[in-house]
Amino acid sequence: MMQPYDYVELRVPAKPQYVGVARLTISGLASRVGFTYDDIEDMKIASSEAITNAVQHAYKDGEEGEVVVGCALYEDRIEIMVADHGQSFNFEETKKSVGPYHDHEEGMFLREGGLGLYLIETLMDEIKIHHDEGVTVFMTKYLGGEQVEKDVETVSS
Amino acid sequence: MNLQVDLREENSVQHFKVVGEIDAFTAPALRERLSDFASQQELQAEIDLSDVEYMDSTGLGVFVGFFKQVKENGGHVKITGLSNRLKRLFDITGLNEVMDIETQKDEGGLDDATV
Numbered sequence: 001m002m003q004p005y006d007y008v009e010l011r012v013p014a015k016p017q018y019v020g021v022a023r024l025t026i027s028g029l030a031s032r033v034g035f036t037y038d039d040i041e042d043m044k045i046a047s048s049e050a051i052t053n054a055v056q057h058a059y060k061d062g063e064e065g066e067v068v069v070g071c072a073l074y075e076d077r078i079e080i081m082v083a084d085h086g087q088s089f090n091f092e093e094t095k096k097s098v099g100p101y102h103d104h105e106e107g108m109f110l111r112e113g114g115l116g117l118y119l120i121e122t123l124m125d126e127i128k129i130h131h132d133e134g135v136t137v138f139m140t141k142y143l144g145g146e147q148v149e150k151d152v153e154t155v156s157s
Numbered sequence: 158m159n160l161q162v163d164l165r166e167e168n169s170v171q172h173f174k175v176v177g178e179i180d181a182f183t184a185p186a187l188r189e190r191l192s193d194f195a196s197q198q199e200l201q202a203e204i205d206l207s208d209v210e211y212m213d214s215t216g217l218g219v220f221v222g223f224f225k226q227v228k229e230n231g232g233h234v235k236i237t238g239l240s241n242r243l244k245r246l247f248d249i250t251g252l253n254e255v256m257d258i259e260t261q262k263d264e265g266g267l268d269d270a271t272v
Binding site for chain 1: 218
């Protein structure tokens with residue numbers, strides 16, 4: 001069931017000047033998977049939104065934390081996780097613990113980064129959010145066309 | 158990956174030319190630059206984004222804030238030179254309905270196709 005993937009993890013200080021650095025890295029990775037220019041631009045925005053949220057969380061709490069960005073590169077998709085707590089995460093474990101994103105349940109998060117979260121939802125194919133010791137945003141983008149089939153598979157929700 | 162804002166006045170209209178990337182790092186400087194003018198009565202402003210290579214919600218937030226404040230003071234903000242990418246951001250957030258925006262001209266007819 002589990003498909004092979006390449007995993008790349010990036011840890012940056014939770015400071016605004018590193019949002020662009022992370023964005024460029026993700027852009028490069030997405031290009032390796034074979035995404036189109038427009039899809040890559042979408043992903044740059046979506047991942048920046050998640051990382052910006054994480055940075056702002058850290059700022060508000062006066063912490064000098066790190067943001068961890070984990071990217072899993074599959075043949076047909078890219079999965080990006082953004083966590084605002086410095087601990088390096090186990091990609092598979094964290095993936096299991098994130099739940100589907102529900103508009104109404106994310107009141108807090110929405111108020112803070114409302115537009116950003118909306119953009120992630122719009123620009124990516126899937127988004128899941130996990131609150132525990134921090135916030136983890138998990139998002140997926142499928143290579144062109146793939147998402148149609150996948151949507152059909154998961155339509156039961 | 159920096160941001161530059163140039164300003165010139167023409168026929169009582171303030172023309173802002175924004176060049177670079179607008180994100181969490183550069184947005185505060187942009188906000189500050191615009192805020193010097195936002196409280197002017199009946200400000201007429203045009204913001205040219207044709208040389209903005211990247212923008213996300215932090216940029217949208219700055220422009221929405223500026224737009225609101227200028228409007229409250231009886232002025233008007235027009236955003237010009239939007240690439241297809243940037244236009245898309247305004248479209249999917251619904252801000253195109255609220256704000257006065259104009260897409261990039263003379264861009265190989267790509268913009269025409271979306272009319």
